Amino acid sequence: MTNLHALFDQLTALLLQTQSYWRPVAFHHLQLPWMQEHPALVTRLFALKPQQVEILATDQMALLQYLATDIPGAEELASLSVLPQFECKHLTPVTPHFYSGMPGRKWQQINAFAACFADSQLPLLEWCAGKSYLGFYLQHLHSVKVTALEWDPNLVLQANCRAKQGHISLHSHQVDVLSPTVDIYVQQQQQVVALHACGELHERLLKLCVERKVQQVHIAPCCYHKRQHDHYLPLSQQGKAGGLALNKSELHTAVMETVTAGATVQKQRKRLQSMRLGFDCLQRELNNSEQFLDLPSLPAKWARASFSEFCLHCASLKDLTLPTTVDWDYYQNLGEQRFNQVSALDLIRFLFRRPIEVWLALDRALLLQENGYHVQIGTFCSSHITPRNILLRAQLP
Ligand SMILES: C[S@@+](CC[C@H](N)C(=O)[O-])C[C@H]1O[C@@H](n2cnc3c(N)ncnc32)[C@H](O)[C@@H]1O
Secondary structure, three states: OOOHHHHHHHHHHHHHHOHHHHOOOOOOOOOOOOOOOOHHHHHHHHOOOHHHHHHHHHOHHHHHHHHOOOOOOHHHHHHHOOOOEOOOOOOOOOOHHHHOOOOHHHHHHHHHHHHOOOOOOOOEEEEOOOOOHHHHHHHHHHOOOEEEEEOOHHHHHHHHHHHHHOOOOEEEEEOOOOOHHHHHHOOOOOEEEEEOOOHHHHHHHHHHHHHHOOOEEEEEOOOOOOOOOOEEOOOOHHHHHHOOOEEHHHHHHOOOOOOOOOHHHHHHHHHHHHHHHHHHHHHHHHOOOOOOOOOOOOOHHHHHOOHHHHHHHHHHHOOOOOOOOOOHHHHHHHHHHHHHHHHHHHHHHHOOHHHHHHHHHHHHHHHHHHOOOEEEEEEOOOOOOOOOOEEEEEEOO
């Protein structure tokens, strides 16, 4: 079995050594710290065509081959970040009726998760369950009593209707898992599962498991950046001692490897980001500032606005008065140029997505290990089904 302590220490050291490459976000800075040292690399990146950037951004192996010799430590980090795949059990197929209405990829994820599930007859608690698709499947496979916790009342209702109609031993409760009322649901003689519970939602579960000494835990973490506080303090003692601190935007880097979005969404994203960058060029000049001006996230409908409408809206959000005449075409073009440059420069940060994600997952694994759990960490499915494919499997002796 992998020595989690040693692996975590190696990753920590390499991430600290390479931090000037992955911490700064190109979208926020006109100059990145590594650009001065690597002028030839910058020229090479800026010469890439948008399609080439897109291919490299979505193919981690190709990206590594393209950049490994430029960035010391990148190759070692990549090889340390390869986790073993859990052994999958063969599951008896169910009729399509069982998963009707479930998005195809979700069913594949649930199947893969269930195939790596360590059998137990303990009652099961599903955390942030959504419609409790996973809970229903595990109930079907293992005939255990399932309690599901979910915040959205609609999803709770749907799960309970399905359970009632099918006489299935599953009950969903409408609960905010961050509130103190959740404590009563977490018990020692239990197995808990959490598939893609975001940042502080799965952090809360981990802390409660440790506190209550929950017998068996299966967690596939996701969206580490979705949390109230900007500053991430590692959860494990080893993490706290390691000296690697992350903020929200660095946590976000960990989950930037996504299944490619459809063409319409990609086009919308490109337009919105180019306009944001164009507005940023404009505000820097008006404010005579070197500072990026952060804007709240805007609904997709803004992708259909003209550039001037977009800027006027952003200016109003930031209490900024724009001059009566602005050369809109000039700033729009600047924004489009910046978008191409930012996309190319981001490739450097993308090299570190998986190492940061694995580091975060190991921090969670070590928290459990430090609290007496026997812990295994690996992948439960291929990254094509979901890039958030890391599973923590932990059991108290
Ligand atoms: C990414 S979804 C995952 C759902 C399900 N586990 C699955 O894989 O299909 C996260 C779920 O967490 C729920 N959620 C968000 N905040 C919550 C909270 N504070 N308490 C309980 N559930 C919450 C959301 O409503 C959503 O259903």
